[in-house]
Amino acid sequence: MRPVRFVALGDSLTEGVGDRVGDGWRGWAALLAAGLAEDSVEFTNLAVSGAQTREVLEIQTLAGLALKPDFASVVIGVNDTLRCTFDIHAVAERLDKVYAAFTRQGATLLTACLPDPGSMLGLPGALARPLARRQRAVNRVVHALSERYGAVHLHAAEEDWIMDRGMWSADRLHPGERGHRQLAVRFHALLAEAGRASGPAPLAEPEFPEPTKSASLLWLATAGTGWVARRCTDLLPQLLRLAADEMRHRARGTSARLDLRASAAVSAALAALSVEADVV
Template identity: 80%
Template sequence: MRPLRFVALGDSLTEGVGDPVDGEWRGWAALLTGEFGEGPVEFTNLAVSGAQTRDVLERQTPAGLDLEPDVVSVVIGVNDTLRRTFDIHAVAARLDEVYAAFTERGALLLTACLPDPGAMLGLPGVLANPLARRQRAVNAVVHALSERYGAVHLHAAEGEWLSGREMWSADRLHPGEQGHRQLAVRFHALLTEAGVAGGAGPSPEPEHPAPTRSASLRWLATAGTGWVARRCTDLLPQLLRLAAQEVRHRARGTSARLDLGASHAVAAALAALTVAEHRAGPDVA
């Protein structure tokens, strides 16, 4: 019997950033790998830090399909929200294509919705709200498409685990070891319900201490400044315009229109996928 093949696609979260082991990133997917059951598992992590949905579609998916996985995780979207090119229609179309490509090959799909980066970074409301609106839109698309393709879907955008400082690495954007373990534990529970995983599951207890406040400050003073500068160059001008729009709507008491507009955009993006599917028509033998 050949080993179960598990392939992980995504960005730095799945790459394992925040969970260093022996000079390399480990992360939730690697922690989960040893807990599928009694048989052997072949694990390949194709996730790359900074990846967006376009990267997953154009680079990671072809490589993943070549591996003929039994289980594939696709956890992506946060980096899309941090770019001035953000377009929920494009995000939805890409995810739909990725999900379809793997499920048509018989792979079990793992997905997750994620917390918004503005809240995790503690940005002021006028800056955080536009990012939160974008992340909610991505999560809504992931929810809908996960249901369409029968994915094992983890609701990771909310819950007590988000508020625990010990769950997060020094950058406040990536889980630390304990956070990665929490994701692995929760995915394992869902896979056990689906009859795929077995055993006791990954341990939720960390092997290493959580980063200290001084470690967080050191990160901000070194690697963090570069990260912020790169994101600001790409996103900041647009984010400032979005913040000005947020302030104007607050002053007029019309902030609900921004949320309504985002909801309409999600509905239109999903409707466009349905129309495209109907136009394609059924396969003809």
């Protein structure tokens, strides 16, 4: 009898950034893996830092399907919101194809909605609101498609525990060990409730001491700074334009139009997918 196979797709969150073990990252998906079955579990982590939905569709999905997994997690979208190329129609279309591919193959699909990066970073309102609007759009798409494909979906966008500063690493964008463990524990609870996980629940308490303040500052000054710089080169010019547009609308009292515009774009993106499904 072959072992249960679990494949994780996504970006740095699933890669495990923030949960360092030895010289590498572990992360929530690795912590969850052992609890999926009483017998052995084969875990493959295909997530790559900086990945967007395009990379997940065009690269990670092909590799994941080749492994014929029993479980496939697809947690992605934040990096799309941090790019000037953000397009909710494209995000919806890619996620629909990824979810469909794994469910057609018989895998149990795991998905999650996530908090917006602007609020986690504590950006000023005019900068944070456009990012929040984008992340809400992604989350709406993930909610709708998770329901369509019967995914085991974790609501991790606005829950009290996700806003606890103690769950996050020094960069405020990635969970620390405690946060990764909470993600694993909560996914396991959902899977167990659905009768799809028979192994032991992951431990909620950290295995290692929290990084010292000096170690956290050192990370921010080296790898963390590089992470921010790479994304700001692409995002910052557009984010400033979005912020200027935000302030103009606030001055005119028409901010609600931006929310309505974003909501209409999500509805149109999902409607287009429905039409395509009917045609097929």
